[in-house]
Amino acid sequence: MKLTEETQYVRSVHLNKLEENEFPFSLPAVQLLQEKLIFHPNVTYIVGENGMGKSTLLEGIAAALGINPEGGTQNFTFSSYASHSNLHHLLKVTKGVHKPDDLFFFRAETYYNLATTIEELDREGLGPRIIDSYGGRSLHEQSHGESFFATFMYRFRGEGLYILDEPEAALSPIRQLSMLTRMHELVQGGSQLIISTHSPILMSYPEAKILQLKEKGMREVNVEETDHYITMKQFFDDKDRLMHHLLKDER
Numbered sequence: 001m002k003l004t005e006e007t008q009y010v011r012s013v014h015l016n017k018l019e020e021n022e023f024p025f026s027l028p029a030v031q032l033l034q035e036k037l038i039f040h041p042n043v044t045y046i047v048g049e050n051g052m053g054k055s056t057l058l059e060g061i062a063a064a065l066g067i068n069p070e071g072g073t074q075n076f077t078f079s080s081y082a083s084h085s086n087l088h089h090l091l092k093v094t095k096g097v098h099k100p101d102d103l104f105f106f107r108a109e110t111y112y113n114l115a116t117t118i119e120e121l122d123r124e125g126l127g128p129r130i131i132d133s134y135g136g137r138s139l140h141e142q143s144h145g146e147s148f149f150a151t152f153m154y155r156f157r158g159e160g161l162y163i164l165d166e167p168e169a170a171l172s173p174i175r176q177l178s179m180l181t182r183m184h185e186l187v188q189g190g191s192q193l194i195i196s197t198h199s200p201i202l203m204s205y206p207e208a209k210i211l212q213l214k215e216k217g218m219r220e221v222n223v224e225e226t227d228h229y230i231t232m233k234q235f236f237d238d239k240d241r242l243m244h245h246l247l248k249d250e251r
Contacts, residue, residue: 030057033091057196072104115140162186
């Protein structure tokens with residue numbers, strides 16, 4: 001059953017205290033957290049140009065919930081390079097009265113490290129095979145896109161809180177459409193998703209909340225108002241003209 005405002009797992013997040021104007025507190029996404037960021041019960045998108053702080057924000061939310069900043073669940077503790085900020089110490093995450101049965105932070109940037117950790121733990125043989133929860137096939141023996149999708153299909157069990165940072169990174173347009181179907185299954189199964197993405201396809205999930213970050217602030221928009229959608233539409237509506245200006249000979 002779909003979650004509502006009364007049953008959603010995470011309601012909002014805001015910054016308890018703004019430190020000096022240094023990373024990560026200089027990032028627009030963090031600066032704007034002095035006011036509450038309120039999540040949709042089902043799907044919330046956080047979009048914007050590179051450098052806005054979207055990934056840092058999702059990392060901070062995940063860490064504040066006790067999840068490994070490099071991805072996975074609360075049970076993963078691997079760290080290939082301790083680059084995460086201390087933002088989570090200053091975030092106030094307001095939870096709902098209901099707890100998710102499943103909790104996962106999917107981070108495209110460090111997914112290879114997650115896959116490697118799973119293989120290492122399974123080789124140690126100290127418990128049930130972790131890879132069985134991901135479809136049973138080594139994530140390293142699949143294409144990047146296939147291994148991403150195996151996580152979405154098999155590891156995401158439903159009735160969960162799923163934080164996804166750029167899940168489209170290895171997905172073809174067809175797979176992105178399939179991802180919308182999988183998202184719908186998860187939503188119908190009582191899940192809440194918080195997603196950072198550059199993909200207008202993924203942003204198209206009906207009735208979702210899209211928060212667009214810019215230097216001057218954050219505002220809720222529909223998919224057709226996002227810079228990503230506008231740029232793609234301009235490109236395909238008049239590709240030749242745009243290419244002429246981009247590639248013109250300056251001699």
